[in-house]
Amino acid sequence: MHLKASPERRKLLEQYKDILERSAKVRASFEAAPAEIAAKTIVGADIELVMPLGGLIDVASEKARIAKEIEKAKKEVAMFEKKLANADFMARAPEEVIAEQRKRLAEEQERQTRLGEALSNPRGAAS
Numbered sequence: 001m002h003l004k005a006s007p008e009r010r011k012l013l014e015q016y017k018d019i020l021e022r023s024a025k026v027r028a029s030f031e032a033a034p035a036e037i038a039a040k041t042i043v044g045a046d047i048e049l050v051m052p053l054g055g056l057i058d059v060a061s062e063k064a065r066i067a068k069e070i071e072k073a074k075k076e077v078a079m080f081e082k083k084l085a086n087a088d089f090m091a092r093a094p095e096e097v098i099a100e101q102r103k104r105l106a107e108e109q110e111r112q113t114r115l116g117e118a119l120s121n122p123r124g125a126a127s
Contacts, residue, residue, distance in 0.1 A: 003029070005030075045108070066119045073108050
């Protein structure tokens, strides 16, 4: 599998790469994923897993799965936006709670964007 992550997350993943490879029974690489059809999963906003499958997946099913994930991300974004637009919440919540909600909103927005990119890829669920 190919891993794409923020520098902070990559350092953590590299630290546990052997455990990941043994438990998932894969070889993990931080090199760019090949252009073949692959399953792509966005983990949070800063980790992307790409598993080359060489035609072993149903592209339509994978697109449907990604579309479902996009809808889920949209709901999360809407929830965070609603909460942050609530004057009572903003007046009463401690600053660290507000900061955490803003951070989670940004992560979900990034996740939604990356899932949209995965869906629009001409290879379907591909790299």
